[in-house]
Amino acid sequence: DPQYRLALAWQNVAYNQPPHPGFFLGHGMPEPPVPDIRVLEPNNTPFIQILSPANGFELNLGLDLNVIVHAFGISDTSQMVVLFDNDTTVLDTLFAPPYVTAVSGLTSGAHSLTASAFDTEGNLMVSQPVLFTVDEGYPHITITSPEDRAIFGPGESIPIHVEAYDTDGSVDSVAFFINGSRYTTLDQGPYSITFDTPAIGLYEIYAVAYDNDLHETESEVIEVEVGAIRIFQESTTGFCGFENGSGSIDNNHPGHTGSGFANSENISGVRIIWAVNVIEDGDYSFTWRYAATEARPARLYINDTLIGTVDFANTGDWTNWDEVSLTATGVKAGIKKIALEAAMGSGLANIDYMKILSLTGEVSVNSVSCSWIPTHMDERMPRASAGDRFTLFPVPAGNYLHIQFEDIIETITRLSIHSMDGTRVMTLEGLKMNRIRLDIPELNNGMYVLTLDTDQGHYTEKFVILK
Structure with a gap:
């Protein structure tokens, strides 16, 4: 009874208004007729609207048209959105949300874009047209x-x-x-x-x-x-192989540089190791070229000090190579053990090379023998002043350079000289002396970096040659 149903509703919003039926209730009355009330199914006609491009959009000839369509009310069992150009040409068919696509190959001139949403139940809705122009007049x-x-x-x-x-x-x-x-x-x-x-x-x-x-x-x-950069390939000095697990140098996936790439064992904690000589204190960017078919995060360590996590994302295929970087601030000069450690059981990504870029100085790093990696991982800063520990003379240097420590007990064990572009121009090892004269007639005029290892510490100092 529609009257009685309405009366029940007004009881919820009004006081002392009794519900009344739509017919007389009395003794001996005939049976009232049943009203024609039907419950209708909800309207499932799809709704569709083109969100992008906007009406009046101008597109340069040769560029893709990015299209975004909003549609709902389509049957869950079968749904489809079809894009039409000028009401006749099918541009694309989208079978599932999000309804996003890029249309290429459009000719110059005026266009009318429409989208139709329909399903197997016969429900259909066509969007309002969006008018746009493909203009070949743009440079x-x-x-x-x-x-x-x-x-x-x-x-x-x-x-x-x-x-x-x-x-x-x-x-x-x-x-x-x-x-x-x-x-x-x-x-x-x-x-x-x-x-x-x-x-x-x-x-x-x-x-x-x-x-x-x-x-x-x-x-x-x-x-x-x-910046000052240095690239470390798997075949060059400074690449020290694997640690905490095994690995190999492979070349079965195209797109790598050099002779191949480093492929680690698929376990957590496996490491790839490099030996690096940092010429100057400063900030350095570490970049790896890699490939992976899943996310394979790793941890970067410098002399076993954790620097941060490197996000090696999925590149889609072992033949798709990408780069990822991490910056280390306040890196101290000296020989460093660089370790890239797998954070998950899938191991590391395939590593093509490591690239180090100096962000604060005009010199970067250079590669050294893996045997030079310090076992004690001494991260002490170099002495603040050479004058506190040793003396260099003459200043500027000519065909020779004298090095003399003030403390007669401190002994030089190894030294190296690098040009300002990071090239090592001299190395002496196995030394056991407190003072030394270096004959350097073959070195050109300019500024150089002297690196000293002693039985008590590690030092770097710049000096100038002027002949």
Whole structure:
């Protein structure tokens, strides 16, 4: 009885209003008719809306159209969203949320994009059309060099080359941007510049092309690093193999550099070891080129001191190589044992190489024999002043250099000299003396770094040769 059902409802919102039926109740009355009340199924007609692109969108010819569709109310057993161009051409068919796709190969001119959602039960809904234009009048621009993530030494100029053209007119100018600021603008090709003597750091580079119709197109953004670097391959001095487990050098997955890659045993705690001589105290970025088919996090240790966790993410295939980095601050000069330790039972990712970049100085590191790794893991800082412990003379040095310790008990056991680019130019081992004269007529004028190991400590000191 609809009247009585309504009366029950008003009892919930009003006081002293008794519910009444929709018919007379009395002695001897005839049976009232049954009202025609039916419970209807909910409306399952799909709802669909194109969220992107926006109406009136302009797309450069040759670029992909990114499409995002919102749809709901589709049957759980079978659902599908079909994209149409100008109501007739099927652009793509999406069978499950999220309904996101990139449409390529669109021709120039006006387009009408619609999306239809339907299921096997016959429910159908068509979105409102989105009108957009593919314009071949926009200029095209690509940075051809340097490559993304390229690395340059301190003070080294960075050549930047851009290819730019316009199909329906001409390119008026190309502007170059470095870290968000306009660096320079060229009014005619070739569109090549040189970024002169950048300081150590990370730089984001992109370019913008402007055409005669006042259209503009921005290139992709590339990143370059400037710093003193050293790359450690599996076949070079300083690669010391595996620890806490086994491993091998393999070359069965294409895309690696050098002769192969380091493949560790699939156990937790297995390590890859490198021997590194850090020339100067400072901050250093450690980068590994790797491949993995699952996440394989690892821990970085320097002389058995935990630096942090390295997130080796899934690259999708053993032939897909990527890079991941971790920065270590306040690294002390001296011989270091670098250990990359597997944090999970799946072991380490396949490691193609390790790259070390100095973030604070003009010298980086160099490789040393694995036998030089200190057993006591002494992380003491070098002496603050050479004058406190030993004397170098003459200053500047010429064809020879004298080294003399003030404490006659302290004995030199090993020394090395490095140029400012990290190249080792002299090494003497097995020494047992308190003073020494170094004959260095073959060394050119410039600044060098002297590294001394004694029976009491480890020291570094810069000196100048001027002949």
